[in-house]
Amino acid sequence: KIVVIDAGHGGKDPGASGGSAQEKDLTLAAARSLKKRLERDGRYRVVLTRSTDNFVPLGSRVQIARRSNADLFISLHADAGLDPETRGATVYTLSDQGSDRAARKLISNDWFIKASLPGRDKAVNRILLDLTQRATKNQSSSFAETLVDNSGSQTVLLRRSHRDAGFVVLLAPDVPPVLLE
DSSP: OEEEEEEOSBTTBOOOEETTEEHHHHHHHHHHHHHHHHHTTSSOEEEESOSSSOOOOHHHHHHHHHHTTOSEEEEEOOOOOSOTTOOOEEEEEEOHHHHHHHHHHHHTTOSSOOOOOOOSSHHHHHHHHHHHHHHHHHHHHHHHHHHHHHHTTTSOEEEEEEEEEOOGGGOOSSSOEEEEO
């Protein structure tokens, strides 16, 4: 299985700051650690979207997953808030609005996804895209639920720990993505 791990932010984009830490550094360290752990027994091949403190555009992160024929895409983030008492993890999967956004961009053929849809007209391609997205969203949601169930004993989870959003890194129609915050 191929897993792409995306260390959120990087380079000129530091992300959130908390104490003396920046999100881009925390996510890179977490991505490297997770890669090492997943590759330990040889069951997974892991690709990082970035292995140094460099900036990778959001669309390129998804393209890395698609070019790698990834079975799963995990984007790692670390939030910072005003209330130091608020702690916990959240897992995001693609919202319906995000699916619609990806479909519009794909069908209009002006975005980075440009999947190889075999249909010759837009109506057929839209049906094929809907089927692909539905399967991908189901896989993402299933993994998110497994992640939440297995993380709850190891880390604090926010209420409503599985949420949906339209983040760009969740838009690939054919690679199941999750964003772990």
